[in-house]
């Protein structure tokens with residue numbers, strides 16, 4: 001077991017990784033709620049779990065410890081009923097409840113369970129018919145509010161453990177998530193990081209108590225000194241500049257360069273890692289649709305400036321910018337779907353660019369993206385294919401479903 005965090009690249013041999021096995025929350029998605037819950041369809045849970053177990057086994061077979069976030073949370077809450085109580089209070093407050101009938105009823109209901117069951121229930125969501133609370137408020141009766149069947153909404157995106165936090169060097173960002181559907185996920189991380197002995201003394205570069213947002217799918221660790229961050233639907237330019245400032249100033253951080261990459265703001269490409277991932281020292285997957293017709297894209301290199309400020313250089317060529325920050329003379333950008341106008345968007349939609357490197361030049365990716373996979377193999381990449389019928393319905397692939405905690409340095 002490796003304690004703490006050590007992630008100085010996207011590609012160093014993966015030794016420990018945070019996962020969440022999809023659970024009952026996935027069955028609490030309905031056609032009416034799926035868009036608000038950030039899903040495009042309703043996965044078949046039994047198969048999704050099989051696929052996820054296959055993914056986890058693939059990682060273990062290749063030398064990585066798999067750590068389940070639901071187990072870490074259970075350990076934290078089992079160790080201290082005070083911490084558990086404080087967490088529940090924060091959770092309920094953030095869901096809009098204040099001490100009173102519903103707050104008290106939910107607290108009593110959740111604390112009456114075994115801790116692991118409570119954690120699973122928080123992921124699954126609490127339905128109104130589970131509690132015996134008289135439903136006499138106007139919001140229980142009137143209009144669209146009455147159609148919400150949950151006191152606490154399900155967290156079906158939790159199996160995308162990449163996003164609520166991001167390991168970066170020896171520290172972590174705990175993220176202010178963009179949409180309410182995912183905000184409780186990073187509250188769980190906050191309690192784990194603050195209270196689990198495994199993460200004692202881990203620096204938090206930026207916590208979730210901010211108004212500006214960032215998600216882990218946008219945070220890529222290119223090497224010990226350089227991170228790439230997407231300016232995306234989920235991560236604002238303001239956050240990136242502030243985080244850069246923090247990383248440049250903190251003596252525990254080794255980072256002195258942030259490459260901000262501006263991508264289209266839409267659901268299919270909600271994070272940088274849905275269109276761009278690092279797979280070797282000098283090889284990346286990229287979805288060509290992020291460039292304009294002339295191959296241009298806004299990229300910005302942020303570096304420490306005068307008086308603690310950040311200096312910004314603007315460029316419009318991703319390849320040139322990457323060569324510059326990584327100090328490389330050649331670079332291999334491998335196009336998702338081989339750049340074909342049909343295969344590329346189809347395979348991007350199915351997370352063909354969302355690969356997880358488990359060692360330099362060795363990746364895990366969904367089996368369905370066979371055009372991209374063939375091309376990756378032609379470029380010398382070792383590919384471990386994982387099953388993908390159900391998991392991808394939440395719009396995330398192998399990188400999205402994993403949060404590295406420890407990678408060997410390269």
Ligand SMILES: NC(=O)NCCC[C@H](N)C(=O)O
Pocket residue numbers: 037038039157160162163182216217218270271273274394395396397399400
């Ligand atoms: N890093 C990623 O791109 N994660 C995929 C997250 C998908 C999830 N349904 C979401 O919209 O947040």
